Amino acid sequence: MGLVNDRCICLRKFEYSETSQILTLFARQHGLIRVIAKGAHRVNKSGSSKFGGGIDLLDLGDATFTDRLEKDLATLTEWKLHDGHRPLRSTLRGLYLGFYAAELASLFFEQRDPHPAVFDHLEKLAADLATRRIEQAFLAFELNLLREAGYLPELSRCISCGTAVQARPGPMSFSADQGGVVCRNCESVFPGRSAVDGRLIGIIQMVLNLGDARAPLTRLPVLTRHQTDPINRLLMEHIQHSLGRPLRMRGYVA
Ligand SMILES: [Zn+2]
Incomplete structure (x- = not known):
């Protein structure tokens, strides 16, 4: 499975099930990408979660996602937040x-x-x-x-x-x-x-x-x-x- 990395801004978010989010990311080199962030709201035993507890509109981060053109929905595998615009x-x-x-x-x-x-x-x-x-x-x-x-x-x-x-x-x-x-x-x-x-x-x-x-x-x-x-x-x-x-x-x- 090919993975790509890009600098992204979150443009749309939709809470999906108890623990996941479906997001439209604006990726600098890839344009608009729809991704699912599985487990974004699931907190592990140490109190942390995979995507910092969920991604907000306008959050800027480094995203890693699956790159399969035939799929409408990519999977977000990593998210490193750069700026949450406090x-x-x-x-x-x-x-x-x-x-x-x-x-x-x-x-x-x-x-x-x-x-x-x-x-x-x-x-x-x-x-x-x-x-x-x-x-x-x-x-x-x-x-x-x-x-x-x-x-x-x-x-x-x-x-x-x-x-x-x-x-x-x-x-x-x-x-x-x-x-x-x-x-x-x-x-x-x-x-x-x-x-x-x-x-x-x-x-x-x-x-x-x-x-x-x-x-x-x-x-x-x-x-x-x-x-x-x-x-x-x-x-x-x-x-x-x-x-x-x-x-x-x-x-x-x-
Ligand atoms: Zn005229």
Whole structure:
């Protein structure tokens, strides 16, 4: 039986039977992997357990798992925890955004399709979410993930006629089902559009230009929830429409 080792972040967990967990891990070199961690909650006589008592969402560790492509569910054989993100777990906002980031990362890619740049960004985000730069850190991750997955909405041209659209203060129209901004001339034919302040579109464009995975957070504008709540709602609407399903963390984020 072939075993592989990879640096992993836990994106989804499901308690399975009294003692086991089924997890979706984001493996840096292997992409999304579903594993079963048998005996994760079983404590031996010395008081310890095989995977440190169970693996939590966002936990970062070195995982060893079986590598058989024909099997949908791999078996986790070893887990060495590197970072359980204690500081993050003491802030509710940080935790919600972290769980939302994990949910998004679990939805956009096929299994075993590696995206190491997204992995590195998520690893960095988990630390940044415990700082005061939380809002801009999350937005930069969210936008980079959408870009890498090919789901970024069109923000600089009207999705109907292709005219260049300038983000300036005042109401602009955004169509979640068409995935982008709509110019004044075309907006009447998009009844499902929502109104968005052009300044927010400008913020999204700025973060997209400055906030790639390796850029220091200090380059990004300082954002508050007054700005990020409507942006996150807009992107969430677009994401739900693109994926054709509601997100579990809706209602916790914006
Ligand atoms: Zn137009």
